[in-house]
Amino acid sequence: MKKIFDTVVIGGGASGLMCALRLAERGVRDVLLLERNDRVGRKLSVTGNGQGNVTNTDMSARHYFGSGRETVAAVLKQYDEKWLVGEFTSLGGLFAADGAGRVYPASRQASAVTDLFRFALAEREVAVRTGEKVVRVRRADSGFAVQTASAEYRARALVLACGGKAASYLGTEGDGYAFAESFGHTVTPLRPSLVQLKTDKNLIKGLKGLRCECAAALLRGGKESARTRGDVLFGDGTLSGDAAFRLSAFCAEGDLLRLDFLPDHSQDMLVRLLAEKAARMPALPCGELLRCIVSGALARCLLQACSIPLQMPAGQAQKKLAELAGAVKGYALPVLGTLGFEKAQATKGGVRMEELTARLESKKAAGLYIVGELCDVDGECGGYNLQWAFSSGACAADAIAEKICG
Numbered sequence: 001m002k003k004i005f006d007t008v009v010i011g012g013g014a015s016g017l018m019c020a021l022r023l024a025e026r027g028v029r030d031v032l033l034l035e036r037n038d039r040v041g042r043k044l045s046v047t048g049n050g051q052g053n054v055t056n057t058d059m060s061a062r063h064y065f066g067s068g069r070e071t072v073a074a075v076l077k078q079y080d081e082k083w084l085v086g087e088f089t090s091l092g093g094l095f096a097a098d099g100a101g102r103v104y105p106a107s108r109q110a111s112a113v114t115d116l117f118r119f120a121l122a123e124r125e126v127a128v129r130t131g132e133k134v135v136r137v138r139r140a141d142s143g144f145a146v147q148t149a150s151a152e153y154r155a156r157a158l159v160l161a162c163g164g165k166a167a168s169y170l171g172t173e174g175d176g177y178a179f180a181e182s183f184g185h186t187v188t189p190l191r192p193s194l195v196q197l198k199t200d201k202n203l204i205k206g207l208k209g210l211r212c213e214c215a216a217a218l219l220r221g222g223k224e225s226a227r228t229r230g231d232v233l234f235g236d237g238t239l240s241g242d243a244a245f246r247l248s249a250f251c252a253e254g255d256l257l258r259l260d261f262l263p264d265h266s267q268d269m270l271v272r273l274l275a276e277k278a279a280r281m282p283a284l285p286c287g288e289l290l291r292c293i294v295s296g297a298l299a300r301c302l303l304q305a306c307s308i309p310l311q312m313p314a315g316q317a318q319k320k321l322a323e324l325a326g327a328v329k330g331y332a333l334p335v336l337g338t339l340g341f342e343k344a345q346a347t348k349g350g351v352r353m354e355e356l357t358a359r360l361e362s363k364k365a366a367g368l369y370i371v372g373e374l375c376d377v378d379g380e381c382g383g384y385n386l387q388w389a390f391s392s393g394a395c396a397a398d399a400i401a402e403k404i405c406g
Contacts, residue, residue, distance in 0.1 A: 001151070002127065006030040006404055008146050008155040010134050011176070012040030014386055015372030016161030017117040018393035024124040026401035031126050032153060034146070036133040041114030042170045043163065047345075047386060048102070052110030054088070054390070055081040056383040057101040063384045065249070066376040067188065068353020072388070075360070079391035087390075091116040102382050134162075137179045143367060157367045157400045161393060164347030164373035165190055176374045177350070184364040186352045192344030193249035193378045194385070197257065198336040201237030203305065206297050210234045215263035216243040218335070219256040226250040229263060238339065245381040248338055249348040255335040261294050261328050270325040275318065282315025289314055289321075294328060302327045346385045350376040359399035360392055369396035 006028050009020045012035030020033040033040070047053060056063075059081040061073035085095050085103060093116050094106040105112050121128055136147040137158065144158040162176030177187045211233045218226040230242030239257070247257070262270065274289055287310035290299035303310060306323045317324075341347070351370050355363050360375075362368035371392035379385045 002030075002032075003151065003153050004030075005032040005127070005153060005155045007157040007159065007400055008032045008034065008144070008153055009159040009161055010034050010137070010146065010179070011161035011163055011372070012037070012128065012130065013161065013163045013172075013372065014041070014044045014389035015163075015393035016159070017041060017044070017114075017121070018390045019159050019161055019369075019371060019397045020126050020128075021117060021120055021124070022394045022397035023401060024121070024126050026397060027405045028397075028401050032155070033121070033126060033128045034132045034134060034148065034153075035128070035130045037171045038131050040128065040130065041111075041117060043167050043172065044386075045111040045114045046167075046170070047110045048104065048383070050110050051108040052105045052113045053102045053383045053386070054095070054105070054113060055084050055103045055387040057081060057097050057103065059384075059387060063380045063382075064388065065348070065378050066350070066353065068356070068375070068377060071353050071356065071358055071360075072377055074358055075391050075395050076387070079394045081387060084387060084390050087394075088113070088116060091120050100382065134175065134179070137182065139183075139365065156404065157369065159369045159371060159393075159396055159400070160374055161371050162374060164350065165341045166192060166194075166344040166347045166373070168341045174347075176370075180351045180370055180374060183362060183368055185355050185362065185370070188349040188352060188376050190347055190349040191249060192338055192341045192346075193348040194245040194345035194381050195248045195341075195343050196235065196238040196240045196339045197244050197248055197251060198238055198338060199257065199333040200336065203333055204234050204237070204239075204301065205304075206301055207234035208236055210295060210297055211241060212259075212261055212295070212298065213263075214243055215260040216247060217258045217260075218247050218251055219258055219332075220252065220254075225255070232259060239333070242381050245345070248344075249346075249378060251335050251338070253335060253337045257333045257335055259331045259333065261298065261331070267325050267329040270328060271322050274321045274325060278314035278318060278321065282313055284314040286310060286312045286314055286317050289317070289324070290328070302331065305331070345381070346378050347373050348378045350374050352376050360396045361399060369400065371396050 143156040163172040165174035233241035372389040
């Protein structure tokens with residue numbers, strides 16, 4: 001079995017697959033891709049709820065967070081969403097954007113994107129070895145030594161594409177951070193991102209399965225710490241959806257999440273509307289006050305929160321209307337934590353970008369490249385994290401190819 005290669009790529013996820021394929025396309029002949037799982041692309045195959053949201057038409061660095069916004073912008077400028085769709089199209093796929101700009105394969109099967117890589121790597125005779133868990137990496141001679149449970153491989157260039165800690169049920173344990181630290185790199189604090197928030201289930205009773213468009217804000221110590229707008233999906237004591245996911249990386253247990261269910265209308269306007277309705281129809285049950293304003297389930301939840309009986313005549317609730325309008329415009333829910341790395345889609349934190357060049361080569365160890373989720377780069381929900389994975393993998397591959405092939 002061959003043990004010496006031009007490049008070893010550790011990790012068969014999105015960034016590693018793209019890196020290995022790009023290396024082969026650029027003429028690097030001896031490439032080894034090592035994957036600890038029994039097959040490559042396990043996380044890629046379930047992305048976008050299994051539908052494969054690979055990128056977004058609204059692509060820019062403003063959708064990313066972390067320590068290297070300038071590097072992210074430079075990488076995305078060269079390897080943007082148009083480049084990515086072009087690459088996938090050249091592999092035989094067909095992709096299209098939905099109304100929100102999220103780009104999916106026409107088949108709406110994420111596993112099909114993984115298959116594009118699998119067949120392309122086989123066609124280009126890239127060595128792919130699954131079930132090979134890397135236990136140690138180190139400098140050796142003029143390159144690197146990569147030790148697995150069963151063999152040691154040598155390479156001139158080494159790419160850490162191991163993934164972060166998100167979706168740990170798929171085998172992502174965060175080993176790559178320790179590998180990076182062994183070469184002297186700094187890893188910023190790691191937190192789950194794009195993950196469900198936990199809250200008091202009694203405060204969202206009856207809302208399971210309801211999806212609402214909201215303006216959402218995090219409050220800490222009475223001060224707003226983050227804000228966004230998007231949909232919120234209520235679960236059994238959990239909150240998901242774009243807005244909740246975006247705020248998940250910034251929240252802490254003890255924060256308050258304030259939801260505005262009518263972000264395009266003022267609270268004063270709503271108070272007037274409710275007062276006019278109650279004055280015009282004083283016998284109307286309070287359960288009908290919010291009819292055609294918010295959904296029935298949400299109306300019942302908010303009325304209960306304000307201690308307004310559903311059958312109370314609206315004419316008797318005049319003193320409670322300002323409170324009800326306030327609940328519609330700012331329903332406060334305690335943040336009791338998140339569902340953690342097990343359910344997270346991305347990892348916030350990672351190797352500091354200041355320690356990498358613009359081509360994602362380590363400034364600590366020449367010939368070492370760090371890509372994808374291992375970097376201190378995390379994006380919003382909507383295909384941004386996968387775009388970074390693919391773009392960073394291609395960027396590192398091109399840099400390696402230029403060194404090896406000229």
